[in-house]
Amino acid sequence: MLGYYTRLALKSFRRNPGLTALMVIAIALGIAVCVMTLTVYHAMSGNPIWWKNDRLYAVTMDNWDPNTPYRAQPKLPPPEMTYKDTQSLLASNIPERKVVMYSTDGVISGAGSAAAQRVGTRLTTADFFSMFEVPFLYGNGWSAPADSPPQPVIVLSREENDKLFGGANSVGRTLRWNDHEFRVIGVLDDWFPRPRYYDLNGGNFDPPDGAYIPFRWGLDLELLNNEDTDCWRPEKIDSFKDFVASDCIWLQMWVELPDAATRVRMQSFIDGYWAQQRNAGRFPRPLNNRLTNVGQWLRDREVVDNDNRVLVGLAFAFLAVCLINTVGLLLAKFLNGAAITGVRRALGASRRQIFIQHLIEVGALSVLGALLGLALAALGLAAVHHLYAAAHLGHRGGYQELTHLDYVGVVWAVLLALAATLAAGLYPAWRVGRLPPAVYLKSQ
Amino acid sequence: MSLNVRPILSALLRNRTGAVLVAMQIAIALAVLVNALYIVMQRVEKIRRPTGIDVANIFVVSSAGFTDHYQAVPSIREDLAYLRGLPGVIAATPLNAVPLSGGGSSFPLVTRPDAQRTDNFNYFEVDEQALDTLGVRLVAGRNFRHDEITPPLTKTDAARFAPEIIVSRALAERLFPHQSPLGKRVYDSLNQAATVIGVVDPLMGSWPYNEHADWVLLVPRLPSTFLGSLDYLVRTRPGQRDALMRIVEAHLGKSNPDRVIHWVRPLTYFKDLSYLGDRAMEIFLATVTGLLIAVTCLGVFALATFNVSTRTKQIGTRRAVGARRRDIVRYFLIENGLITSSGILVGCALALGTGYWLSLQYALPRLDLYYLVAGVLLLWAIGQLAAWQPARRAAAVPPSVATRTV
Numbered sequence: 001m002l003g004y005y006t007r008l009a010l011k012s013f014r015r016n017p018g019l020t021a022l023m024v025i026a027i028a029l030g031i032a033v034c035v036m037t038l039t040v041y042h043a044m045s046g047n048p049i050w051w052k053n054d055r056l057y058a059v060t061m062d063n064w065d066p067n068t069p070y071r072a073q074p075k076l077p078p079p080e081m082t083y084k085d086t087q088s089l090l091a092s093n094i095p096e097r098k099v100v101m102y103s104t105d106g107v108i109s110g111a112g113s114a115a116a117q118r119v120g121t122r123l124t125t126a127d128f129f130s131m132f133e134v135p136f137l138y139g140n141g142w143s144a145p146a147d148s149p150p151q152p153v154i155v156l157s158r159e160e161n162d163k164l165f166g167g168a169n170s171v172g173r174t175l176r177w178n179d180h181e182f183r184v185i186g187v188l189d190d191w192f193p194r195p196r197y198y199d200l201n202g203g204n205f206d207p208p209d210g211a212y213i214p215f216r217w218g219l220d221l222e223l224l225n226n227e228d229t230d231c232w233r234p235e236k237i238d239s240f241k242d243f244v245a246s247d248c249i250w251l252q253m254w255v256e257l258p259d260a261a262t263r264v265r266m267q268s269f270i271d272g273y274w275a276q277q278r279n280a281g282r283f284p285r286p287l288n289n290r291l292t293n294v295g296q297w298l299r300d301r302e303v304v305d306n307d308n309r310v311l312v313g314l315a316f317a318f319l320a321v322c323l324i325n326t327v328g329l330l331l332a333k334f335l336n337g338a339a340i341t342g343v344r345r346a347l348g349a350s351r352r353q354i355f356i357q358h359l360i361e362v363g364a365l366s367v368l369g370a371l372l373g374l375a376l377a378a379l380g381l382a383a384v385h386h387l388y389a390a391a392h393l394g395h396r397g398g399y400q401e402l403t404h405l406d407y408v409g410v411v412w413a414v415l416l417a418l419a420a421t422l423a424a425g426l427y428p429a430w431r432v433g434r435l436p437p438a439v440y441l442k443s444q
Numbered sequence: 445m446s447l448n449v450r451p452i453l454s455a456l457l458r459n460r461t462g463a464v465l466v467a468m469q470i471a472i473a474l475a476v477l478v479n480a481l482y483i484v485m486q487r488v489e490k491i492r493r494p495t496g497i498d499v500a501n502i503f504v505v506s507s508a509g510f511t512d513h514y515q516a517v518p519s520i521r522e523d524l525a526y527l528r529g530l531p532g533v534i535a536a537t538p539l540n541a542v543p544l545s546g547g548g549s550s551f552p553l554v555t556r557p558d559a560q561r562t563d564n565f566n567y568f569e570v571d572e573q574a575l576d577t578l579g580v581r582l583v584a585g586r587n588f589r590h591d592e593i594t595p596p597l598t599k600t601d602a603a604r605f606a607p608e609i610i611v612s613r614a615l616a617e618r619l620f621p622h623q624s625p626l627g628k629r630v631y632d633s634l635n636q637a638a639t640v641i642g643v644v645d646p647l648m649g650s651w652p653y654n655e656h657a658d659w660v661l662l663v664p665r666l667p668s669t670f671l672g673s674l675d676y677l678v679r680t681r682p683g684q685r686d687a688l689m690r691i692v693e694a695h696l697g698k699s700n701p702d703r704v705i706h707w708v709r710p711l712t713y714f715k716d717l718s719y720l721g722d723r724a725m726e727i728f729l730a731t732v733t734g735l736l737i738a739v740t741c742l743g744v745f746a747l748a749t750f751n752v753s754t755r756t757k758q759i760g761t762r763r764a765v766g767a768r769r770r771d772i773v774r775y776f777l778i779e780n781g782l783i784t785s786s787g788i789l790v791g792c793a794l795a796l797g798t799g800y801w802l803s804l805q806y807a808l809p810r811l812d813l814y815y816l817v818a819g820v821l822l823l824w825a826i827g828q829l830a831a832w833q834p835a836r837r838a839a840a841v842p843p844s845v846a847t848r849t850v
Contacts, residue, residue, distance in 0.1 A: 019746075022742060022746075026739055026742070029735055029739070033732055033735075067560065068562065104672060105508065105672035105673055106510075107508055107510035107704050109510070109704075115704075116510065116704045117704060118508065118673075118704060118706045178510050179510055179511040179512060222599060222670070223672075224670065224671055224672070226671070226672055234561075234633040234634055234635075236603050236634055237602055237603050238600060238601055238602050238603045239599055239600055239602065240599055242602075242603075243602075305721075306805075306806040306807075306808075307721060307725050309806070310483070310802065310806065311725070311728060311729075314476060314480060314729070314732060315732070317472055317475070317476045318476065318732055318735070318736055320472055321469050321472050321473055321476075321736055321739055321740060321743075322739055324465050324468050324469045324472070324743070325465075325469055325739050325740070325742065325743040325746075327465055328462055328465040328466060328469075328743055328746060328747055329743075329746050331461060331462060331465075332462070332746060332747070332749075332750035335754075336750075336753075384724060384728075387720075387723075387724060387727070388720065388724070391713075391716050391717055391720045392717070393709070393713060398717075398720070399720075399721070399724070427461075431461075
């Protein structure tokens with residue numbers, strides 16, 4: 001029966017090719033626009049380490065100005081930490097892993113024959129690699145003893161290793177970072193979490209840093225953060241020592257807590273430290289220390305921007321118009337073909353069969369629409385990608401990273417085609433089934 | 445008028461499905477059209493805000509000293525002498541952050557010592573050629589003199605302020621409303637004072653997407669190098685930018701072994717990047733709105749065609765009993781007008797509701813009613829236009845059709 005109905009549908013398409021094409025295009029446009037916006041939305045709202053969502057927590061403490069909260073979200077503590085608070089919290093043994101870090105600009109020279117070049121460098125404690133499950137191509141990260149005093153060891157990203165050493169296994173080679181000798185101990189494999197959840201102070205979708213060295217080098221070499229540094233207290237900061245002792249926030253801190261109990265213990269440890277510091281005259285704002293899991297962190301930091309939400313809404317409104325349009329066209333078409341339906345009814349087709357036959361016709365339209373829609377969406381996303389890549393002068397990062405049509409797009413196209421069939425086809429198919437056959441037979 | 449609306453309305457009500465569908469389309473289309481257009485126009489307005497900067501003829505050099513031998517001040521002097529000596533270069537200045545790039549520094553300033561500090565203001569550390577390099581207009585007071593440029597902040601006096609500053613007119617208006625800022629004093633967070641000696645207008649700072657992107661001040665100081673990189677802004681004569689960029693990159697890349705050149709890029713790169721999201725939004729919204737109008741147009745056209753084709757006999761009868769072609773055309777246009785109008789009525793409510801919801805949810809400004817009026821007129825015109833051809837076809841039905849059996 002299905003085959004027969006499909007053949008009937010194709011026959012019907014051939015009867016009004018123009019009208020059929022119009023309907024397919026309308027459905028395709030609607031689906032294409034939805035798939036495009038949903039693909040970007042999905043990429044933007046992803047949680048790149050969802051399997052650790054109940055283990056990884058960003059640590060934040062509200063050390064801000066008693067008179068004005070930090071920036072636009074008054075309920076949230078500042079997203080970064082002061083040096084002294086991170087050091088006090090690092091002393092705790094409650095977390096299974098703990099990381100304090102920031103990023104800076106470095107210059108790598110003396111690596112083979114490569115020219116001196118700028119490398120975005122992360123200064124971090126040792127747990128970074130295991131905590132964020134960073135894959136290694138060669139070698140490994142350093143272990144905790146290399147953190148203090150800091151050993152001259154460096155981990156390179158795969159891209160950086162390609163640039164400096166032509167992709168060879170560079171473990172054991174030496175290079176100069178800001179004119180200090182470092183030994184390569186590891187090379188990362190491809191790793192590009194989107195969004196860059198562990199540090200949202202630069203571009204949310206920018207690639208990870210090119211090099212990693214132990215955190216304490218930052219103090220020894222007096223290196224400032226190249227992303228956000230914020231201060232509120234009027235303090236005389238003349239030197240790096242003053243800066244480190246100040247209430248300026250510039251460090252990111254994460255902890256890995258294996259279960260709810262350790263989380264509670266960590267929270268009370270932080271709050272205890274807060275109370276003690278408050279007695280000493282710091283933390284003038286109300287108690288607001290947070291352990292935030294990655295999902296909530298991405299929401300708090302508003303990684304999905306409003307523009308994208310508006311676009312998804314717009315896309316669905318557009319799809320609705322396309323589908324309503326298709327309902328109208330289908331109705332006209334089915335009623336035009338009422339004479340044929342009348343004959344089929346007279347020959348014994350039940351209302352149910354007429355209904356199913358017409359619904360299958362709409363289904364075939366939707367499938368064609370979805371296929372064309374996917375193709376249009378791929379084209380559209382490629383155009384958006386091109387727009388962004390051109391503006392980035394070919395560098396990676398930014399929204400160009402969100403424009404890859406993947407299984408999400410296909411799943412959405414299938415769902416939307418199904419929805420289109422039901423939304424656009426139900427009423428016309430039902431309506432044509434209700435037509436009294438006698439009228440059409442009589443007038444013939 | 446040989447036709448009144450009553451019979452058209454009753455005919456419509458007898459066969460409402462198609463009409464309701466088209467009205468729904470028009471309603472949604474109006475809501476989307478008006479709000480999308482409004483958002484696009486806001487973006488366009490934002491992108492068109494004057495920067496005050498000769499963006500097209502400026503390029504940026506980013507460099508960093510990375511060895512212990514690197515000496516900031518002599519290196520800056522040498523680089524500036526080279527850049528300013530190049531034929532085709534109008535002016536060059538070192539500075540601490542690239543205007544329009546989304547990266548920069550700010551600090552609080554107040555007009556009385558110890559006053560409550562609420563806003564941070566975007567500042568640039570520059571030398572006496574900054575105004576010429578940016579191409580920005582001095583509207584009051586004077587420029588910095590060469591001997592007023594103070595040495596860079598170092599790791600032992602990083603909290604030092606400067607004795608004089610130049611402010612943008614917008615910042616002057618913020619700090620000293622309705623007064624001349626010249627000669628007035630401002631205070632930093634440590635109550636160190638500086639005197640305002642000049643006002644420029646307009647000048648956009650580091651963050652073009654900020655509401656107050658034009659609250660900017662210039663500090664006469666060589667940029668400090670302990671933040672990592674040191675940037676130069678170079679303004680060239682029209683048409684010479686790209687050639688000079690290549691020459692500069694080749695020379696500076698080799699002139700000092702203790703320093704690397706990160707990149708040499710046109711300022712347009714940073715401006716385009718800062719506005720990229722707005723531009724993408726604009727293009728996307730405009731495309732979808734265009735498609736939406738096209739689809740709606742098709743919907744109206746298809747319904748009118750369908751109505752005409754199913755009423756051929758009725759039209760013939762009316763022609764036979766004396767209706768003129770004009771009357772037939774008018775009938776269909778009025779019918780279409782009724783449908784479109786009811787759609788527009790619902791659409792207005794929908795548009796206002798959506799606009800209100802968007803303004804609440806996403807902190808967008810409330811919908812401007814002019815856009816609604818424009819949207820209504822546009823959709824009405826489009827509706828009539830789309831029904832025009834089918835109505836003409838209806839008028840062409842000969843009266844003799846009435847006498848034929850189908």
